[in-house]
Each structure stands twice: as structure tokens, then as C-alpha cells.
Amino acid sequence: xxxxxxxxxxxxxxxxxxxxxxxxxxxxxxxxxxxxxxxxxxxxxxxxxxxxxxxxxxxxxxxxxxxxxxxxxxxxxxxxxxxxxxxxxxxxxxxxxxxxxxxxxxxxxxxxxxxxxxxxxxxxxxxxxxxxxxxxxxxxxxxxxxxxxxxxxxxxxxxxxxxxxxxxxxxxxxxxxxxxxxxxxxxxxxxxxxxxxxxxxxxxxxxxxxxxxxxxxxxxxxxxxxxxxxxxxxxxxxxxxxxxxxxxxxxxxxxxxxxxxxxxxxxxxxxxxxxxxxxxxxxxxxxxxxxxxxxxxxxxxxxxxxxxxxxxxxxxxxxxxxxxxxxxxxxxxxxxxxxxxxxxxxxxxxxxxxxxxxxxxxxxxxxxxxxxxxxxxxxxxxxxxxxxxxxxxxxxxxxxxxxxxxxxxxxxxxxxxxxxxxxxxxxxxxxxxxxxxxxxxxxxxxxxxxxxxxxxxxxxxxxxxxxxx
Numbered sequence: 001x002x003x004x005x006x007x008x009x010x011x012x013x014x015x016x017x018x019x020x021x022x023x024x025x026x027x028x029x030x031x032x033x034x035x036x037x038x039x040x041x042x043x044x045x046x047x048x049x050x051x052x053x054x055x056x057x058x059x060x061x062x063x064x065x066x067x068x069x070x071x072x073x074x075x076x077x078x079x080x081x082x083x084x085x086x087x088x089x090x091x092x093x094x095x096x097x098x099x100x101x102x103x104x105x106x107x108x109x110x111x112x113x114x115x116x117x118x119x120x121x122x123x124x125x126x127x128x129x130x131x132x133x134x135x136x137x138x139x140x141x142x143x144x145x146x147x148x149x150x151x152x153x154x155x156x157x158x159x160x161x162x163x164x165x166x167x168x169x170x171x172x173x174x175x176x177x178x179x180x181x182x183x184x185x186x187x188x189x190x191x192x193x194x195x196x197x198x199x200x201x202x203x204x205x206x207x208x209x210x211x212x213x214x215x216x217x218x219x220x221x222x223x224x225x226x227x228x229x230x231x232x233x234x235x236x237x238x239x240x241x242x243x244x245x246x247x248x249x250x251x252x253x254x255x256x257x258x259x260x261x262x263x264x265x266x267x268x269x270x271x272x273x274x275x276x277x278x279x280x281x282x283x284x285x286x287x288x289x290x291x292x293x294x295x296x297x298x299x300x301x302x303x304x305x306x307x308x309x310x311x312x313x314x315x316x317x318x319x320x321x322x323x324x325x326x327x328x329x330x331x332x333x334x335x336x337x338x339x340x341x342x343x344x345x346x347x348x349x350x351x352x353x354x355x356x357x358x359x360x361x362x363x364x365x366x367x368x369x370x371x372x373x374x375x376x377x378x379x380x381x382x383x384x385x386x387x388x389x390x391x392x393x394x395x396x397x398x399x400x401x402x403x404x405x406x407x408x409x410x411x412x413x414x415x416x417x418x419x420x421x422x423x424x425x426x427x428x429x430x431x432x433x434x435x436x437x438x439x440x441x442x443x444x445x446x447x448x449x450x451x452x453x454x455x456x457x458x459x460x461x462x463x464x465x466x467x468x469x
Contacts, residue, residue, distance in 0.1 A: 011053035015044035028344070034072050035339035041066050042336070042385070049381060057321045060328035060381065067335035082331030084200040087323050090140075092294030093190055094318035095301050096275070097139040099268045099308045101147040104258050109135075110151045111255035114248055121169050121240040126231050128152070129176045133184025133227055137191050138272060141181040141413060141423045142319060148177045149427060156434075158247035163432045169240035170434040178424045179230045179447060182414035186406075187219035188212065190279065190290070197326060197383040198409040201333065202391050208401045208469050212279050212290065217466065218406050218459055225458075226450055233446035238439075268308040271300050329384035342388050350393040358399045362407070362456035365390050369411035370448055374418045383412035402468040403460040410455055416444035 022040020027033055041063050048059045064082065068075040113127030128148075136144050152173040161167045185192035189199060189212055203209050234240075261269075275297040282288035301308045336342040353361050369390065373382045387408040394404035415421035419428035419440050428435065 007051075008053040011047060011051040015047050015053075018044040018047065028348075030347075031341065031344045032339060034070055035336075035341035035344060037070060038066070038072075038332075038336050038339050038341040039345065042332075042341075045332075050375060056381070057325045057328065060325055060332065064328045064331035064335075067331055067338075070335075072335045072338050078331050078334060079327075081334035082327045082329075084197065084326060084330050087326050088291045089190060089196055089294050090193060090323050090326075092275075092298040093138070093140055093193070095298050095309050095314055096272060097144070097147070098313060098317060099272075099301060100135065100139060102309075102313070103265045103268065104261070105265070105269070107151070107255065107258065110155075111251060114155070114243070114251055117243075118248065119242045119245065121172070121242050122235045124155070124243060125172050125176050125234060125240065128173065129180035129227060129231055132177050132180035133187070133223060136181045136184030137187045138276065139191075140319070141185045141192050142426070144181045144185075145178055145423050145426055148181070149174065149430075152177055153432070155243065155247065155251070158250050159244050160247075163434070165433060165436050165439065167241070167434065168238040169243070170432075171439050172234045172238045172240040174427045174434050175424070175440060175443065176231065176234050178427055179234075179414075179416065179444075180227065181423060182416070183223055183227050183230065183447075185413055186222050186410055187216060188276075188279070189215045190294075191219070192379075192409070192413040193326065194379045194383045194412040195409045197329075197380055198387045198405055198412060201384060201387040202401070202405045202408075206388075206391055206395060206401060208391075208405065210402055210405060210468075211284075212282055213284070214402070214466065214468060215406070216280070218402075218462065221458070221462060222410070222451070222454055225454055226447055229450045230447040233443050237443045237446075264306050264308050267306045268301065271297050271308070325380045329381050333384050333388065337388070343392070345389055350389060353393065354397055356397075358394075358397055358460075359457065361394065361397050362399060362403070362460060363452070365393065365404075366407055366411070366452045366456040369408060370452055371417075373411050373415045374420065379412050379415075379421065383408060386412065400460045400463045400468065403455065403463045406459055406463075407455040410451060414447075414451065416448045416451075417441055418444075 019040050022037055022043075025036075027036050045059060045063045048054050049056055054062070064078070067073050067078045073081065109131045110128070113131055114124060117123035117127050132144065132148050135148075139147070155173065156167070156170050159169070161170050165171070185195070189195045189210070195215070199210055275293060278288050278293045279290050282290055282293065302311065333342070350365070353364055356364070369386055372386060373379065387405065390408055391401055391404045395401050415424065417440065419425050419437055424440060428437070
């Protein structure tokens with residue numbers, strides 16, 4: 001239905017009517033005309049994002065143009081304020097991801113996991129999820145899923161698994177990889193682009209900075225709980241069938257035929273280890289700026305005589321739309337802040353919650369954020385829309401801002417309930433059709449509830465013990 005031209009035209013018409021309605025209705029108390037229009041445009045933008053009547057990135061830029069058109073900021077100010085460190089950091093993250101994707105590292109990991117798991121599909125799923133979560137520490141969720149799914153498909157093909165949604169092993173493997181990429185991406189700030197976005201938006205509006213090391217502590221705690229919970233839900237709800245001996249033997253033979261690591265792979269792995277070490281050390285040594293370290297790593301990947309990544313592949317296959325969406329959302333958020341619309345939105349939407357205890361506020365905003373990303377399939381856009389209001393609300397009731405930032409990143413990256421977010425959508429939209437939307441909902445509610453409980457109850461307590469703001 002979404003692909004029909006008539007549907008897309010109708011959704012664009014509804015978005016236009018929303019903007020016109022915003023123009024004619026009276027200004028709400030405490031909000032100027034420009035702020036009112038920004039909110040109306042925001043609602044129209046959400047309609048187009050949800051329905052994808054216009055590509056998500058194009059929609060974001062269309063509405064970002066409203067900021068200079070309405071005279072809120074000059075064009076130069078708009079584009080400058082939309083730039084964030086996340087955009088520059090993506091340059092190195094994309095290259096690191098491509099190196100891992102096209103090296104033999106992933107196949108070696110899969111073969112090691114299956115050697116340990118043997119015929120036990122539950123153990124195989126656990127191993128694949130742990131391997132995916134570890135790789136997700138440095139590879140963005142979407143890129144990692146695109147990289148890992150072919151290995152799941154290989155296991156299924158070697159096992160003689162038919163296409164379609166009849167195999168519980170297929171459902172568990174495919175959704176397990178998608179879920180683990182979300183969860184592992186919480187471990188480091190660079191594990192998911194939206195982590196950096198949430199950190200940047202919060203620092204821009206509230207002046208609160210989260211160090212790499214502190215983020216990793218929170219991320220590890222989340223993974224220790226949510227990864228096993230997700231695995232348990234997948235194996236108990238789907239009950240995957242075992243992997244055949246023939247399938248295991250064929251994969252072992254392919255692994256055995258691999259030569260040793262090439263000099264390019266050794267060089268690339270040294271760069272990854274060194275980059276992670278310097279990113280971690282940057283929590284205590286300010287000179288080791290994450291972006292600067294990443295840019296140096298980017299240069300080293302292309303340093304002759306090594307050929308870790310093809311420049312053509314880097315240009316052609318990196319998800320540059322993430323950078324463009326990041327920039328556009330940043331421009332729009334700058335307009336929201338300049339007009340006071342963001343502050344007004346906090347008071348109007350979350351204001352009634354201010355009378356609740358801090359725990360109640362954290363619980364309600366966590367539920368809101370969890371549901372919001374499942375209906376708005378654009379993680380960067382979700383981060384741009386919820387981070388500043390939620391962090392502002394939490395700060396106003398005396399809550400922990402670091403915990404609020406982490407919460408926003410968690411639910412801006414992960415959408416466990418519906419296959420609308422690109423990370424799950426790339427698996428759902430495959431011609432193999434291994435699962436239906438109801439399958440994800442049937443299992444996804446478990447990690448969703450667990451994540452809500454963790455970010456609203458456990459993480460704030462951990463932040464308090466660590467002395468974080």
C-alpha cells in the first residue's frame with residue numbers, strides 16, 4: 001500500500017493540511033508564531049516519516065529549509081548549527097565497518113561459534129548474538145546487520161531451511177542478529193550513530209558531557225541483562241529446530257580452506273584495537289578527542305601499501321544517508337530551540353509529569369520513547385526529537401541527566417516491536433520472508449519491557465553511585 005502513488009500523494013496532502021492548520025490556529029499561550037509553525041511542521045514531518053510518502057532524508061531536508069525561510073535563523077546559521085561531531089565521526093566508523101565486512105574476520109567468528117555450539121541451535125543463537133553484540137561495539141547497527149545476515153542465511157541454506165515464515169530456527173537467527181546489533185551498539189558511544197547524536201544534542205542544550213569510559217560502564221550493564229533476556233525470549237517463544245551435521249561439516253570445510261590473516265587484515269585489526277584503546281583513554285586524556293582519533297584511523301586504513309578498504313567501495317557502500325539525515329535533523333532542532341518551541345513542547349507534553357516522583361517520570365518517558373521509535377522508523381530523527389525534551393524534563397524534576405541521555409540513545413537506536421526501523425526492516429524485506437511482523441511483536445515485547453525497566457530504574461541508580469550528573 002505504501003508504494004502506491006495515490007497513497008503517497010494523499011499523505012503529502014495531509015502533511016500540507018497540517019501545516020496550513022498550524023498557520024491559521026491561534027498561537028498557544030507562551031509560544032510565538034514561528035514556534036507554533038515549527039511544531040506544526042514537526043507533526044507534518046512525522047506523518048511523512050511514518051508513511052515514507054517522501055524519502056525520510058528528503059523530508060528532513062525539506063523541513064530543515066523552513067528554518068531560514070521563516071527567518072528564524074539565517075541560512076548560514078542554520079547549516080552551521082546543524083553540523084554535529086556525529087557526522088564527522090561517521091567517516092571513520094563507515095570505513096572500519098567495511099573493513100570488517102569484507103575481511104575473513106566474520107566468517108572465522110561464525111565458524112568458531114558453530115564449533116562450540118555443534119547441533120544445539122540454542123547455543124548457536126547465543127554465540128551469534130554475542131559475536132554480533134561485540135562487533136556492534138564499533139560497527140553501526142544497520143551496517144552490521146547487513147554484514148551478519150548473509151552468515152545466518154548460509155547456516156539456514158546449509159541446513160536446508162525453506163524460505164518463508166515456517167522455520168523457527170530462521171526466525172530466531174534473523175531476529176536474534178537484529179536485536180543483538182541494537183543491544184551491542186549500546187556498549188560504546190560509537191556503537192550506534194544515534195548514541196553520538198543523543199550525546200551531542202544533550203551537550204548542545206544542557207552542557208552535559210558523557211565520557212567514553214562512563215558510557216561503556218552503562219552499556220555493559222545493559223548488555224549483561226538485555227542480551228540474555230532477548231536470547232531467552234527467542235528460544236522459549238520460537239523453540240528453534242536443531243542444525244544438521246551436514247550443515248556443520250560444510251561450514252567447517254569452508255573455514256578450513258581459509259588461509260591465514262593477510263597483512264591487510266592484520267593492519268586493519270591493529271587499527272581497530274588501537275582506535276578503541278585511544279577512544280577509551282580519551283575519557284581521561286582530553287587531547288584524545290574521539291573525532292580526531294577516528295580521522296587518524298581513517299587515514300591509516302588507506303595508508304599504502306595496505307589495502308584494508310577500497311576507496312570506491314567506501315564511497316559507494318557507506319550509508320551516507322545517515323550523515324545527511326543527522327545534519328538535517330540538527331538544522332531543524334536548531335530552529336526549534338531558537339523559537340522556544342522545544343521548551344514549550346517540554347512544558348506542554350511532559351509538564352504534567354513534573355508533579356510525579358523522579359522514578360515515575362523516568363518510567364513514563366522510557367515507555368514513551370520505546371513506543372515512539374516503533375512508529376517513527378528513523379533513529380536519528382527520534383534522537384533529535386526526544387533527547388532535548390526528555391533530558392530537560394528529567395533535569396527539571398531533579399533526575400539524573402546522564403541516565404536520561406543514555407535512555408534516549410537506547411530507544412533511539414532500538415525498536416524491538418515492529419519491523420519498521422531499518423535494522424529489522426532489511427531482514428523483513430528480504431525475499432526470503434523468514435518472519436512476519438507478528439513474530440517480532442510476539443518476542444520483542446520482552447526486551448522492550450526489560451529495557452524500560454533498566455533505563456528507568458537501574459541505570460539512574462548506577463549513575464548516582466558513579467557520581468554522574
